[in-house]
Amino acid sequence: MNNSNYLTSQSGAPIADDQNSLSAGERGPLLLQDWHLIEKLAHFNRERIPERIVHAKGTGAYGTFTLTKDLSDYTIADHFNGVGKQTETFVRFSTVGGEMGSADAERDPRGFAVRFYTAQGNHDIVGNNTPTFFLRDGIKFPDFIHTQKRHPQTNLKDPQAMWDFWSLNPEAMHQVTILMSDRGIPANYRQMHGYGSHTFSLWNAEGERFWVKFHFKSQQGVVNLTNEQADKLKGIDPDSSQRDMVVAITDGNFPKWTVNVQIMPEADANTYHINPFDLTKVWPHSDYPLIEIGELELNRLPQNYFAEVEQVALAPSNLVPGVGASPDKMLQARLFAYADAQRYRIGANYNQLPVNCPHATQANHHQRGGAMAGTQCPYHGSQTGGDASVNYGPSTAEPKLEDASKLIEPPLRIDGEAARYSRYDQDDFTQAGNLYRMFSEDEKQRLVATIAGSLSQTSVDVQQRMLAHFSKADADYGQRIQSALGLVV
Structure with missing residues (x-):
């Protein structure tokens, strides 16, 4: 029998009826043994992976x-x-x-x-x-x-x-x-x-x-x-x-x-x-x-x-x-x-998906198991390479790999003591001010209106702190925000 002529389950089994659930009598409750119904609903519940916390759309x-x-x-x-x-x-x-x-x-x-x-x-x-x-x-x-x-x-x-x-x-x-x-x-x-x-x-x-x-x-x-x-x-x-x-x-x-x-x-x-x-x-x-x-x-x-x-x-x-x-x-x-x-x-095996696997080279590593293990990259097949039963290295069960020493990144010299450095660059305003001074008069007016429209929805102490920052970037920048907000400093 050629399964390509039939609707099948995910495991390839032909489905006789995709439109009617298995029930105890015409009007009776459904049966848990209706594995096709369970498969359809379970997959439907999982059709959305968690969206990205940022960059979701x-x-x-x-x-x-x-x-x-x-x-x-x-x-x-x-x-x-x-x-x-x-x-x-x-x-x-x-x-x-x-x-x-x-x-x-x-x-x-x-x-x-x-x-x-x-x-x-x-x-x-x-x-x-x-x-x-x-x-x-x-x-x-x-x-x-x-x-x-x-x-x-x-x-x-x-x-x-x-x-x-x-x-x-x-x-x-x-x-x-x-x-x-x-x-x-x-x-x-x-x-x-x-x-x-x-x-x-x-x-x-x-x-x-x-x-x-x-x-x-x-x-x-x-x-x-x-x-x-x-x-x-x-x-x-x-x-x-x-x-x-x-x-x-x-x-x-x-x-x-x-x-x-x-x-x-x-x-x-x-x-x-x-x-x-x-x-x-x-x-x-x-x-x-x-x-x-x-x-x-x-x-x-x-x-x-x-x-x-x-x-x-x-x-x-x-x-x-x-x-x-x-x-x-x-x-x-x-x-x-x-x-x-x-x-x-x-x-864990997200890199085996077609969009993520390497298209121009073969992956070769010792990572095994996890969700989606065995997913095949359409470009190169197995994403492990070598003997899939070997999950460690070095190994006598796999051929010796080419010397990769020529690919090693040169050493980076690191100086200083391990600490939590809070303010290693004190100047947070010069480049912001330079950008503001690049804007045309119309651009400055729109910038100020946009900032004021949003900042006006905050407490006065927040507005005061932001006004100090704008003024440090450029005095005119700060003055315009102050006027737009109607603040008295």
């Missing part, structure tokens, strides 16, 4: 990264060596604070996460549409996100908590200014820039290390929405950014980004006037100019949103030989937190 697409500048002087990473080399990519865009059903046009940072399916494994750059962030230390991240979510009693968004937290953490000033400015509501995902945001490391065949920041510049230009435009769009089409991406790729208008890097020699970090590992800061382009290295094009939509976008498990810990981490405290925390979140959401 997103859009994904496949594409290609084409290298236009060889970086072998800086890194041994395969996808950055050889002009013209093409690497398959997957990009997930997202809002940050909203739930799965929230609108795309919210005032919120946008996630901009890029996966390179390289010949040496998956390399993920899990960034945002901003070059900075609100915090410099990951220990504050859970508290910060709690302020962006709903109040535990009222289940409503809570401006008091949000601004109270920011007023007590002036390191957020740069990112707050970005978020509340015209840059705070991208019109869609195609017409915005992306950034790796963190500082990462590169190392070359000579063992030299360089610090690097990644920039993705939209070739479609940058378009943002005003508050009024966003409010209308949220009511007309809550899925506006998702729809925009689907329509563009379906119509063959493949979005593209120019990929750039900033590169800093390792020794410069010791003397540079800005802490290069502080995520609340940017590296001035006058000191470390952008170097164009390639082009990212998105040209293929996923076939199954849940399997490929909802279950994609991007993580900054997905690094490859030639690309490493840095002492960036936020990055250090994310190296653990993101992969751990995926294990919780999806299961």
Whole structure:
């Protein structure tokens, strides 16, 4: 009998009747022995995995990264060596604070996460549409996100908590200014820039290390929405950014980004006037100019949103030989937190799913068991390699592996005493002020109106603390916020 001619259970057994439950008589109760009913209901109850705590609502697409500048002087990473080399990519865009059903046009940072399916494994750059962030230390991240979510009693968004937290953490000033400015509501995902945001490391065949920041510049230009435009769009089409991406790729208008890097020699970090590992800061382009290295094009939509976008498990810990981490405290925390979140959401073997397994190379490890063990990568089959009965190494049961010493990251010199350093960079205001002074008069007016509209919903002491921060960034900045709030200092 050919089961392909029948509806079957998950185990492949043909189903005789998919429309009527097994009952004790026509009007009687159902029987627990109706295993097909149980299977359907049990699977239905589990069709949704826990949504991401942040970046819950997103859009994904496949594409290609084409290298236009060889970086072998800086890194041994395969996808950055050889002009013209093409690497398959997957990009997930997202809002940050909203739930799965929230609108795309919210005032919120946008996630901009890029996966390179390289010949040496998956390399993920899990960034945002901003070059900075609100915090410099990951220990504050859970508290910060709690302020962006709903109040535990009222289940409503809570401006008091949000601004109270920011007023007590002036390191957020740069990112707050970005978020509340015209840059705070991208019109869609195609017409915005992306950034790796963190500082990462590169190392070359000579063992030299360089610090690097990644920039993705939209070739479609940058378009943002005003508050009024966003409010209308949220009511007309809550899925506006998702729809925009689907329509563009379906119509063959493949979005593209120019990929750039900033590169800093390792020794410069010791003397540079800005802490290069502080995520609340940017590296001035006058000191470390952008170097164009390639082009990212998105040209293929996923076939199954849940399997490929909802279950994609991007993580900054997905690094490859030639690309490493840095002492960036936020990055250090994310190296653990993101992969751990995926294990919780999806299961221990999430990397065996097609969207997560390496597409251009074979995985080979000793991890066995756990949920979804045995899931086959459609690109390379088994994700263990070698003898599946062996779960340890070294082992005489498996062939000797190639010497990988040439792939080892050069040592990083670490100085200082182990302690909890609270304020290693006192200047939280200069770059925020510089950004404010870049804005046109109209942009400043809209920035002030947006801040005042939200900050006015908080207590006076929070307003006073924030006003002091705005004034330290720029006296005019603070004066305008004070006037808009009607505060007497």
